[in-house]
Amino acid sequence: MRTLAWDDFRTKETGELASVYTLTQRALELMGAQGQGRIVHVSSTVADGPPAPGMAAHGTAKAALNTFARIVAHEARPLGVNVNVVAPGYVRTESSARIPQEFQRRLAENTPLGRVAEPEDMARAIVMLLGEEAAFVTGEVLTVDSGYGLARR
Template sequence: MAAIGAATSRELAARGYRAAVNYFSNREAADQVVELVEADGGEAFAVQADVYDPLQAAELLKRSAPDGRLDVLVCNAGARFTPAPAQTLPWDDFKTKITDELSSVYTLTQQALALMGAQGQGRIVYVSSVVADGPPAHGTSKAALNAFARFVAYEAGPLGVHVNVVAPGYVGTKASSGLPKELQQQLARNTPLGRIAEPEDVARAIAMLVGADAGFVTGSVIAVDGGHGLARR
Protein backbone atom coordinates (compact mmCIF):
# COMPACT_ATOMS: atom_id res chain seq x y z
CA MET A 1 0.00 0.00 0.00
CA ALA A 2 1.68 3.20 -1.19
CA ALA A 3 2.22 5.98 1.33
CA ILE A 4 0.05 8.49 -0.57
CA GLY A 5 -2.70 5.90 -0.98
CA ALA A 6 -2.63 5.04 2.72
CA ALA A 7 -2.71 8.69 3.75
CA THR A 8 -5.58 9.38 1.36
CA SER A 9 -7.60 6.43 2.66
CA ARG A 10 -7.21 7.70 6.20
CA GLU A 11 -7.99 11.31 5.27
CA LEU A 12 -11.14 10.49 3.33
CA ALA A 13 -12.34 8.03 5.97
CA ALA A 14 -11.88 10.75 8.59
CA ARG A 15 -14.21 12.91 6.49
CA GLY A 16 -16.96 10.31 6.47
CA TYR A 17 -16.21 8.20 3.41
CA ARG A 18 -16.06 4.41 3.53
CA ALA A 19 -12.67 3.70 1.98
CA ALA A 20 -11.88 0.73 -0.25
CA VAL A 21 -8.14 0.16 0.19
CA ASN A 22 -6.78 -1.44 -2.97
CA TYR A 23 -3.62 -3.53 -2.85
CA PHE A 24 -1.79 -5.71 -5.35
CA SER A 25 0.17 -8.18 -3.19
CA ASN A 26 0.82 -6.68 0.26
CA ARG A 27 -2.32 -7.62 2.15
CA GLU A 28 -0.63 -6.94 5.49
CA ALA A 29 0.00 -3.28 4.59
CA ALA A 30 -3.60 -2.83 3.42
CA ASP A 31 -4.93 -4.40 6.62
CA GLN A 32 -2.79 -2.01 8.65
CA VAL A 33 -4.39 0.93 6.87
CA VAL A 34 -7.85 -0.49 7.58
CA GLU A 35 -6.95 -0.92 11.25
CA LEU A 36 -5.72 2.68 11.49
CA VAL A 37 -8.90 3.96 9.86
CA GLU A 38 -11.08 1.95 12.22
CA ALA A 39 -9.03 3.06 15.23
CA ASP A 40 -9.86 6.64 14.23
CA GLY A 41 -13.56 5.80 14.04
CA GLY A 42 -13.80 5.48 10.27
CA GLU A 43 -14.79 2.69 7.91
CA ALA A 44 -12.52 0.90 5.44
CA PHE A 45 -11.96 -2.49 3.85
CA ALA A 46 -9.15 -4.03 1.80
CA VAL A 47 -9.66 -5.12 -1.82
CA GLN A 48 -7.05 -7.02 -3.85
CA ALA A 49 -6.70 -6.26 -7.57
CA ASP A 50 -4.08 -5.61 -10.22
CA VAL A 51 -5.37 -2.35 -11.71
CA TYR A 52 -3.23 -2.85 -14.82
CA ASP A 53 -5.48 -5.81 -15.71
CA PRO A 54 -8.79 -4.54 -17.19
CA LEU A 55 -10.79 -7.50 -15.86
CA GLN A 56 -9.42 -7.09 -12.34
CA ALA A 57 -9.91 -3.32 -12.47
CA ALA A 58 -13.57 -3.76 -13.40
CA GLU A 59 -14.03 -6.32 -10.64
CA LEU A 60 -12.37 -3.95 -8.17
CA LEU A 61 -15.02 -1.30 -8.82
CA LYS A 62 -17.82 -3.84 -8.40
CA ARG A 63 -16.43 -5.05 -5.09
CA SER A 64 -15.77 -1.50 -3.90
CA ALA A 65 -19.33 -0.41 -4.63
CA PRO A 66 -21.51 -3.48 -3.91
CA ASP A 67 -24.61 -1.33 -3.60
CA GLY A 68 -23.90 0.38 -6.92
CA ARG A 69 -22.93 3.69 -5.34
CA LEU A 70 -19.52 5.26 -5.84
CA ASP A 71 -18.84 8.79 -4.64
CA VAL A 72 -15.07 9.08 -5.13
CA LEU A 73 -12.41 7.37 -7.23
CA VAL A 74 -8.75 8.14 -6.54
CA CYS A 75 -6.28 6.66 -9.04
CA ASN A 76 -2.87 6.51 -7.39
CA ALA A 77 -1.17 3.47 -8.93
CA GLY A 78 2.19 4.45 -10.37
CA ALA A 79 3.86 2.42 -13.09
CA ARG A 80 7.59 1.85 -12.69
CA PHE A 81 9.87 3.60 -15.12
CA THR A 82 13.48 3.68 -16.26
CA PRO A 83 15.04 7.12 -15.54
CA ALA A 84 17.08 7.19 -18.73
CA PRO A 85 17.50 9.78 -21.49
CA ALA A 86 15.67 9.26 -24.78
CA GLN A 87 18.94 8.48 -26.54
CA THR A 88 19.45 5.30 -24.54
CA LEU A 89 15.95 4.38 -23.33
CA PRO A 90 14.75 1.16 -25.02
CA TRP A 91 11.47 1.52 -26.88
CA ASP A 92 9.89 -1.38 -24.99
CA ASP A 93 10.61 0.33 -21.65
CA PHE A 94 9.15 3.60 -22.92
CA LYS A 95 6.07 1.89 -24.37
CA THR A 96 5.48 -0.15 -21.21
CA LYS A 97 5.57 2.94 -19.00
CA ILE A 98 3.08 4.83 -21.17
CA THR A 99 0.77 1.82 -21.52
CA ASP A 100 0.82 0.93 -17.82
CA GLU A 101 0.23 4.51 -16.72
CA LEU A 102 -2.95 4.82 -18.78
CA SER A 103 -4.19 1.24 -18.42
CA SER A 104 -4.22 1.71 -14.66
CA VAL A 105 -6.86 4.43 -14.98
CA TYR A 106 -8.72 3.69 -18.21
CA THR A 107 -10.96 0.82 -17.12
CA LEU A 108 -11.44 2.28 -13.64
CA THR A 109 -12.56 5.55 -15.20
CA GLN A 110 -15.04 3.86 -17.55
CA GLN A 111 -16.54 1.82 -14.74
CA ALA A 112 -16.67 4.79 -12.37
CA LEU A 113 -18.40 7.03 -14.92
CA ALA A 114 -21.09 4.39 -15.42
CA LEU A 115 -21.83 4.32 -11.69
CA MET A 116 -21.42 8.04 -11.05
CA GLY A 117 -23.38 9.03 -14.14
CA ALA A 118 -26.31 6.88 -13.02
CA GLN A 119 -26.38 8.61 -9.64
CA GLY A 120 -25.80 12.08 -11.13
CA GLN A 121 -22.67 12.95 -9.17
CA GLY A 122 -19.16 11.86 -8.30
CA ARG A 123 -15.52 12.86 -8.02
CA ILE A 124 -12.49 11.40 -9.79
CA VAL A 125 -8.93 12.41 -8.87
CA TYR A 126 -5.81 11.20 -10.65
CA VAL A 127 -2.40 11.39 -8.98
CA SER A 128 0.14 12.65 -11.51
CA SER A 129 3.43 14.51 -10.99
CA VAL A 130 4.86 17.98 -11.44
CA VAL A 131 7.59 16.42 -13.58
CA ALA A 132 5.29 15.95 -16.56
CA ASP A 133 8.04 17.46 -18.70
CA GLY A 134 10.71 14.84 -17.92
CA PRO A 135 12.45 12.45 -17.79
CA PRO A 136 11.18 11.02 -21.10
CA ALA A 137 9.14 7.94 -20.08
CA HIS A 138 7.88 9.31 -16.77
CA GLY A 139 7.24 12.81 -18.07
CA THR A 140 5.43 11.67 -21.21
CA SER A 141 3.22 9.26 -19.29
CA LYS A 142 2.25 11.90 -16.73
CA ALA A 143 1.59 14.48 -19.46
CA ALA A 144 -0.65 11.92 -21.15
CA LEU A 145 -2.47 11.31 -17.86
CA ASN A 146 -3.04 15.05 -17.41
CA ALA A 147 -4.41 15.35 -20.95
CA PHE A 148 -6.63 12.30 -20.45
CA ALA A 149 -8.05 13.87 -17.28
CA ARG A 150 -9.05 17.02 -19.16
CA PHE A 151 -10.84 15.04 -21.87
CA VAL A 152 -12.67 12.98 -19.24
CA ALA A 153 -13.60 16.13 -17.31
CA TYR A 154 -15.20 17.59 -20.44
CA GLU A 155 -17.24 14.45 -21.06
CA ALA A 156 -18.12 13.87 -17.41
CA GLY A 157 -19.28 17.39 -16.54
CA PRO A 158 -22.82 16.94 -17.90
CA LEU A 159 -23.08 13.76 -15.80
CA GLY A 160 -22.40 15.72 -12.63
CA VAL A 161 -18.93 14.22 -12.27
CA HIS A 162 -15.86 16.34 -11.44
CA VAL A 163 -12.46 15.16 -12.67
CA ASN A 164 -9.20 16.67 -11.44
CA VAL A 165 -5.52 15.90 -11.00
CA VAL A 166 -3.12 16.40 -8.11
CA ALA A 167 0.52 16.64 -9.18
CA PRO A 168 2.94 16.18 -6.28
CA GLY A 169 6.59 17.04 -6.41
CA TYR A 170 9.07 15.07 -4.34
CA VAL A 171 7.24 13.37 -1.45
CA GLY A 172 8.97 11.97 1.61
CA THR A 173 8.03 8.29 1.64
CA LYS A 174 9.72 5.01 2.45
CA ALA A 175 10.18 4.41 -1.28
CA SER A 176 11.98 7.72 -1.75
CA SER A 177 14.04 7.56 1.44
CA GLY A 178 17.03 6.28 -0.53
CA LEU A 179 17.53 9.68 -2.12
CA PRO A 180 20.78 11.21 -0.80
CA LYS A 181 20.25 13.48 2.20
CA GLU A 182 22.11 16.29 0.47
CA LEU A 183 19.68 16.20 -2.43
CA GLN A 184 16.67 16.11 -0.08
CA GLN A 185 18.04 19.17 1.71
CA GLN A 186 18.59 20.94 -1.59
CA LEU A 187 15.00 20.22 -2.62
CA ALA A 188 13.78 21.70 0.66
CA ARG A 189 15.96 24.81 0.21
CA ASN A 190 14.56 25.33 -3.29
CA THR A 191 10.98 25.07 -2.03
CA PRO A 192 9.40 28.39 -0.95
CA LEU A 193 7.52 26.67 1.88
CA GLY A 194 10.83 25.37 3.20
CA ARG A 195 10.33 21.60 3.23
CA ILE A 196 9.51 18.60 1.09
CA ALA A 197 5.97 17.21 0.93
CA GLU A 198 4.59 14.54 3.19
CA PRO A 199 1.97 12.01 1.99
CA GLU A 200 -0.61 13.79 4.14
CA ASP A 201 -0.10 17.00 2.13
CA VAL A 202 -1.15 15.18 -1.03
CA ALA A 203 -4.02 13.44 0.76
CA ARG A 204 -5.44 16.75 1.99
CA ALA A 205 -5.28 18.20 -1.53
CA ILE A 206 -7.23 15.19 -2.79
CA ALA A 207 -9.76 15.60 0.02
CA MET A 208 -10.18 19.25 -0.93
CA LEU A 209 -10.92 18.35 -4.55
CA VAL A 210 -13.57 15.77 -3.65
CA GLY A 211 -15.26 18.07 -1.15
CA ALA A 212 -17.99 20.66 -1.54
CA ASP A 213 -15.55 23.59 -1.50
CA ALA A 214 -14.28 22.45 -4.93
CA GLY A 215 -17.79 22.17 -6.32
CA PHE A 216 -16.98 24.32 -9.37
CA VAL A 217 -13.54 22.90 -10.08
CA THR A 218 -13.00 20.33 -12.83
CA GLY A 219 -10.32 19.63 -15.40
CA SER A 220 -7.64 21.19 -13.19
CA VAL A 221 -4.12 20.02 -12.42
CA ILE A 222 -3.20 21.09 -8.89
CA ALA A 223 0.50 21.12 -8.06
CA VAL A 224 1.33 19.96 -4.54
CA ASP A 225 4.99 20.92 -4.39
CA GLY A 226 5.24 23.76 -1.89
CA GLY A 227 5.99 26.15 -4.72
CA HIS A 228 9.11 24.26 -5.80
CA GLY A 229 8.33 24.97 -9.45
CA LEU A 230 8.55 28.71 -8.69
CA ALA A 231 12.03 28.49 -7.19
CA ARG A 232 14.85 30.59 -8.64
CA ARG A 233 17.90 28.44 -9.23
Protein backbone atom coordinates in the same frame (compact mmCIF):
# COMPACT_ATOMS: atom_id res chain seq x y z
CA MET B 1 16.30 8.93 -23.38
CA ARG B 2 19.05 7.67 -25.67
CA THR B 3 19.33 4.42 -23.74
CA LEU B 4 15.59 3.86 -23.24
CA ALA B 5 14.35 1.07 -25.48
CA TRP B 6 11.08 1.64 -27.29
CA ASP B 7 9.56 -1.48 -25.70
CA ASP B 8 10.36 -0.14 -22.22
CA PHE B 9 8.92 3.26 -23.09
CA ARG B 10 5.77 1.69 -24.56
CA THR B 11 5.35 -0.60 -21.54
CA LYS B 12 5.49 2.37 -19.15
CA GLU B 13 2.96 4.38 -21.18
CA THR B 14 0.59 1.45 -21.59
CA GLY B 15 0.82 0.44 -17.94
CA GLU B 16 0.18 3.93 -16.63
CA LEU B 17 -2.65 4.78 -18.99
CA ALA B 18 -4.41 1.41 -19.17
CA SER B 19 -5.11 1.38 -15.45
CA VAL B 20 -6.25 5.00 -15.39
CA TYR B 21 -8.47 4.48 -18.43
CA THR B 22 -10.09 1.32 -17.07
CA LEU B 23 -10.72 2.73 -13.58
CA THR B 24 -12.03 6.02 -14.94
CA GLN B 25 -14.42 4.25 -17.27
CA ARG B 26 -15.81 2.17 -14.41
CA ALA B 27 -16.03 5.16 -12.05
CA LEU B 28 -17.95 7.13 -14.67
CA GLU B 29 -20.44 4.28 -15.02
CA LEU B 30 -21.09 4.18 -11.28
CA MET B 31 -21.01 7.93 -10.68
CA GLY B 32 -23.04 8.67 -13.80
CA ALA B 33 -25.77 6.35 -12.55
CA GLN B 34 -25.83 8.38 -9.31
CA GLY B 35 -25.79 11.69 -11.20
CA GLN B 36 -22.73 12.96 -9.34
CA GLY B 37 -19.19 12.16 -8.34
CA ARG B 38 -15.60 13.27 -8.09
CA ILE B 39 -12.55 11.69 -9.65
CA VAL B 40 -9.06 12.78 -8.65
CA HIS B 41 -6.10 11.34 -10.55
CA VAL B 42 -2.56 11.50 -9.20
CA SER B 43 0.03 12.70 -11.68
CA SER B 44 3.42 14.35 -11.14
CA THR B 45 5.14 17.66 -11.76
CA VAL B 46 7.47 15.63 -14.00
CA ALA B 47 4.72 16.06 -16.63
CA ASP B 48 5.85 19.70 -16.94
CA GLY B 49 9.49 18.83 -17.50
CA PRO B 50 12.05 16.52 -16.00
CA PRO B 51 13.89 17.38 -12.82
CA ALA B 52 16.67 15.01 -13.88
CA PRO B 53 17.70 12.82 -16.83
CA GLY B 54 15.96 9.50 -17.28
CA MET B 55 12.40 10.70 -16.79
CA ALA B 56 11.14 10.60 -20.41
CA ALA B 57 8.73 7.69 -20.02
CA HIS B 58 7.40 8.77 -16.63
CA GLY B 59 6.99 12.41 -17.66
CA THR B 60 5.28 11.52 -20.91
CA ALA B 61 2.86 9.18 -19.15
CA LYS B 62 1.95 11.84 -16.59
CA ALA B 63 1.51 14.51 -19.28
CA ALA B 64 -0.85 12.14 -21.09
CA LEU B 65 -2.73 11.54 -17.83
CA ASN B 66 -3.19 15.29 -17.32
CA THR B 67 -4.60 15.71 -20.82
CA PHE B 68 -6.80 12.63 -20.45
CA ALA B 69 -8.27 14.01 -17.22
CA ARG B 70 -9.07 17.37 -18.83
CA ILE B 71 -10.84 15.69 -21.73
CA VAL B 72 -12.75 13.34 -19.40
CA ALA B 73 -13.75 16.34 -17.25
CA HIS B 74 -15.36 17.91 -20.31
CA GLU B 75 -17.09 14.69 -21.35
CA ALA B 76 -18.25 13.89 -17.79
CA ARG B 77 -20.02 17.24 -17.37
CA PRO B 78 -23.47 15.89 -18.29
CA LEU B 79 -23.02 13.09 -15.74
CA GLY B 80 -22.42 15.49 -12.85
CA VAL B 81 -18.89 14.20 -12.36
CA ASN B 82 -15.92 16.46 -11.67
CA VAL B 83 -12.50 15.22 -12.77
CA ASN B 84 -9.28 16.76 -11.50
CA VAL B 85 -5.63 15.91 -11.02
CA VAL B 86 -3.21 16.35 -8.15
CA ALA B 87 0.36 16.70 -9.41
CA PRO B 88 2.85 16.31 -6.58
CA GLY B 89 6.45 17.34 -6.71
CA TYR B 90 8.92 15.45 -4.54
CA VAL B 91 7.17 13.60 -1.71
CA ARG B 92 8.99 11.89 1.15
CA THR B 93 7.99 8.22 0.85
CA GLU B 94 9.59 4.82 1.33
CA SER B 95 10.67 4.75 -2.30
CA SER B 96 12.09 8.28 -2.22
CA ALA B 97 14.07 7.48 0.94
CA ARG B 98 16.88 6.13 -1.24
CA ILE B 99 17.45 9.58 -2.73
CA PRO B 100 20.58 11.11 -1.18
CA GLN B 101 19.92 13.23 1.91
CA GLU B 102 21.95 16.11 0.48
CA PHE B 103 19.63 16.28 -2.53
CA GLN B 104 16.57 16.20 -0.27
CA ARG B 105 18.05 18.98 1.87
CA ARG B 106 18.66 21.17 -1.19
CA LEU B 107 15.11 20.55 -2.39
CA ALA B 108 13.75 21.71 0.95
CA GLU B 109 15.98 24.81 0.93
CA ASN B 110 14.74 25.77 -2.54
CA THR B 111 11.10 25.30 -1.68
CA PRO B 112 9.17 28.43 -0.62
CA LEU B 113 7.68 26.62 2.39
CA GLY B 114 11.11 25.32 3.40
CA ARG B 115 10.36 21.59 3.38
CA VAL B 116 9.54 18.72 1.09
CA ALA B 117 6.08 17.21 0.98
CA GLU B 118 4.82 14.41 3.16
CA PRO B 119 2.17 11.93 1.97
CA GLU B 120 -0.35 13.73 4.19
CA ASP B 121 0.13 16.89 2.12
CA MET B 122 -1.05 15.01 -0.97
CA ALA B 123 -3.94 13.44 0.93
CA ARG B 124 -5.14 16.89 2.04
CA ALA B 125 -5.06 18.19 -1.54
CA ILE B 126 -7.06 15.19 -2.73
CA VAL B 127 -9.61 15.58 0.08
CA MET B 128 -9.95 19.26 -0.83
CA LEU B 129 -10.80 18.37 -4.44
CA LEU B 130 -13.29 15.75 -3.27
CA GLY B 131 -15.09 18.19 -0.97
CA GLU B 132 -17.98 20.54 -1.59
CA GLU B 133 -15.60 23.50 -1.54
CA ALA B 134 -14.36 22.30 -4.93
CA ALA B 135 -17.80 21.60 -6.40
CA PHE B 136 -17.17 24.13 -9.20
CA VAL B 137 -13.65 22.87 -9.99
CA THR B 138 -13.17 20.42 -12.83
CA GLY B 139 -10.53 19.77 -15.45
CA GLU B 140 -7.77 21.23 -13.31
CA VAL B 141 -4.27 20.01 -12.55
CA LEU B 142 -3.41 21.11 -9.02
CA THR B 143 0.34 21.29 -8.55
CA VAL B 144 1.24 20.44 -4.97
CA ASP B 145 4.94 21.19 -4.61
CA SER B 146 5.16 24.02 -2.05
CA GLY B 147 5.85 26.43 -4.90
CA TYR B 148 9.04 24.65 -5.96
CA GLY B 149 8.00 24.71 -9.62
CA LEU B 150 7.44 28.48 -9.66
CA ALA B 151 10.90 28.93 -11.05
CA ARG B 152 9.97 26.74 -14.03
CA ARG B 153 7.11 28.98 -15.12
